[in-house]
Amino acid sequence: MTSRVLSVLDAFSSNRIQLSLSEISRRTGMPMATAHRLIGELVAWGALERDPSGRYQIGLRLWEVAVLAPRGLGLRGAAMPFMTDLYEATHQNVQLAVLDGSDVVYLERISGRHAVAVLSRVGGRWPAHATGVGLVLLAHAPAAVQERYVARPLVSFTDRTIVDPARLRGKLAEVRRTGIAISERQITEDATSVAAPIRDAGGEVVAALSVVVRAADPQLDVVIPAVAMAARGITRDLARQPLNRKQRA
Template sequence: MRHDPMKGRSVTGRVLAVLESFSADRTHLSLSDISRRTGLPLATAHRLVGELAAWGALERDDQGRYRVGLRLWEVAALAPRGLGLRELALPFLEDLYEATHENVQLAVLDGAEVVYVERISGRHAVGVLSRVGGRWPAHATGVGLVLLAHAPTEVQESFLTSPLAAFTRKTIVDPARLRRVLAEVRRTGVAVSDGQVTLDAVSVAAPVRGPAGQVVAALSIVVRAGTIEPPTLVPAVLTAARGISRAIKQAS
């Protein structure tokens, strides 16, 4: 008899495991793929996938593989830190993009990672690895440095005592250095991430504040390394971030 590593988990836990089996690099999965990635018996995976497909959380393509369905996207779009923030921020993001034709991003902090809620990218802008709904470790990105710098002390300390992943030779992996960088971000009001995710990209980011002045998101512009000096981008990024902050305050 096949061992079921999911034994003891609730039905909800098993359903979530099915959904978590999909990722940015695995958007289409067969039933066997889902069974293997979740550890669920094939019969259990078949039943759960069928129920999710009937509800619209999953869709079946012509080849019999499954993908995330639009119904799940509709529900996810109701998240207040995503949809409402995005709607208020989008005009300012568009203005910043029109002024620069560079990558413009908006993100929020979730644990030790940033989640991107919007991104505008130009045809000739430097390639970036972020995507709407995607996650990235906070210490390596401009938006992440801003959000981490203004996070509660306990969140910072938990992050600083955890291993820091390196993506390039420029990624900050030394906790003492990261602590100094976060202090500088708080002092200057902006963060610069130079070649930490990919060596050809530089990010300049600023905080977006809520009605009480708390940092609720971060805005960044990402340009090709060596084409623009980061300090020249600071005024435009700060102006856009402050505009979003005012819009949030007025809407509250």
């Protein structure tokens, strides 16, 4: 029963934010009657909503529950003041992300009208090797995690996306050495990401902060120290928070 409910929710994606009953039935492989019954329960609880046209979308109740996830709750609270200051200093895209499996998941983003367009979104996922935040998080992940990652096929988005395992290993070593990741035009040809690690009270890298700027005029001499300083500020605030039970183990 639980797996069926989860498969209904999993039918939705950033490209399919609204689905009809028949589309959900088809995407989950469930009979129409079963899908209809489960959707009805999800609507009653608030996990799904039905729009005037009869199509379904994710409900606000699910979002209310999701934002309580401990990995995001404390991080967002500590990060937002520094992200706001970083945005005011740069007027560029400011992003906060964590590693989940082989992807980065964006917990928060601040963007301005005149900043370069980015494809990331809050709650969205991207392969770690192609993003600044992902390079930071991979660089500080355990060696076994890194080796599993480089052993898999690396998706290319532009001619500059790092898809060679040896080159990726070298890039991760550079990130560990410098404390900064610079991802140049890996996702789109017009954007460069500068990212720095955020550590918890135990010194473990738990998130990454980035600023995404126009590749044609990155102003790295200004952006790099600004990102690094903001990441250190968030780290100091997290250091004041007690370690959770998972971190103590």
